[in-house]
């Protein structure tokens with residue numbers, strides 16, 4: 052008999068997949084930051100990596116495997132073949148092409164849509180009960196594309212949305228108030244990310260697409276607006292509304308300085324994964340199907356505060372929005388619907 056048979060007697064065959072298996076598609080800067088955060092925060096003990104770049108994929112897998120002893124013996128596997136993702140509880144998609152010089156967002160969306168056609172149906176084939184968490188940009192439109200391609204119910208297709216925008220907002224608020232970010236409460240909802248450059252005749256208008264809910268910004272329940280009624284407006288001589296602009300500027304600043312973003316998005320995604328796998332019903336600003344919410348009629352995904360559990364989005368918090376906030380959501384919804392209508396699936 053072999054050494055192994057002398058060493059171990061079998062009591063029962065070990066099952067191949069536990070309940071916390073996570074697949075990450077795309078082992079670029081974002082995908083690897085997500086995988087590393089998930090493993091070092093012990094969110095999952097069974098992480099699968101998938102990409103089209105076979106060498107990079109194998110290198111990242113080996114490099115993480117060598118650290119297994121420091122990650123509570125988590126299992127890390129990888130393949131360009133999607134069968135490796137079988138029975139994943141959560142599939143995180145960070146794959147995609149980056150915006151090329153002078154490429155319009157629309158070109159990028161069609162290119163990433165074509166990439167998704169090769170990813171989403173494969174993931175669902177091997178894990179029909181999975182939850183999809185989309186990170187690739189433009190994340191709200193690509194979450195819609197993933198929902199259409201997957202055929203999964205709306206509660207199980209989620210976009211990272213304005214979760215990162217809100218995290219940066221709370222960090223900047225904490226810097227201003229000298230209070231820990233976890234004690235600075237503030238929500239950015241709506242469309243993720245940067246301005247939509249809107250060409251209007253010879254000029255162009257910068258639209259800040261995400262929506263900070265100033266009426267709710269608070270520390271220990273004390274709302275900034277109760278102390279200064281102009282907070283968040285341009286009548287405020289303390290210019291608190293600068294914080295929203297800084298959320299967008301800091302994204303560009305990181306790109307300018309290091310060429311990409313990874314740590315904050317990776318950490319925020321691992322927190323979403325933790326809420327889902329632990330069925331915690333934590334509330335996060337994530338991109339969800341918002342049809343029939345806040346008077347929106349189009350089939351679009353935007354970020355609202357959602358409770359996250361093992362079945363994905365279970366509830367949406369019904370916030371009281373001002374007319375301006377509603378108008379921003381409706382503008383985003385109309386713009387995104389137009390882009391979605393032009394996509395070839």
Ligand SMILES: NC(=O)c1ccc[n+]([C@@H]2O[C@H](COP(=O)([O-])OP(=O)(O)OC[C@H]3O[C@@H](n4cnc5c(N)ncnc54)[C@H](O)[C@@H]3O)[C@@H](O)[C@H]2O)c1
Nearest residue numbers: 077078079080081102103146147186187188190215311316
């Ligand atoms: N939602 C957010 O808040 C947020 C924040 C940061 C970045 N992002 C987005 O995340 C995405 C990834 O960013 P990144 O910096 O990691 O890019 P990257 O170029 O470093 O990585 C992309 C990876 O996708 C892989 N890929 C390409 N086509 C594939 C396919 N068909 N199947 C599997 N894998 C494929 C590439 O091989 C590459 O490894 C981008 O779209 C970026 O805009 C989103």
Ligand SMILES: O=C1N[C@](c2ccsc2)(c2cccc(Nc3ccc(F)cc3)n2)CC(O)=C1Sc1ccccc1Cl
Nearest residue numbers: 150159188189215216244245298299302303306311312
């Ligand atoms: O931190 C980032 N970095 C990115 C990035 C990462 C690698 S290359 C670019 C970023 C940074 C700045 C702008 C921008 N615009 C963009 C718009 C549509 C797309 F399809 C892709 C990118 N994207 C991708 C992204 O979404 C973020 S969050 C972000 C971006 C802009 C404003 C506010 C936030 Cl919270």
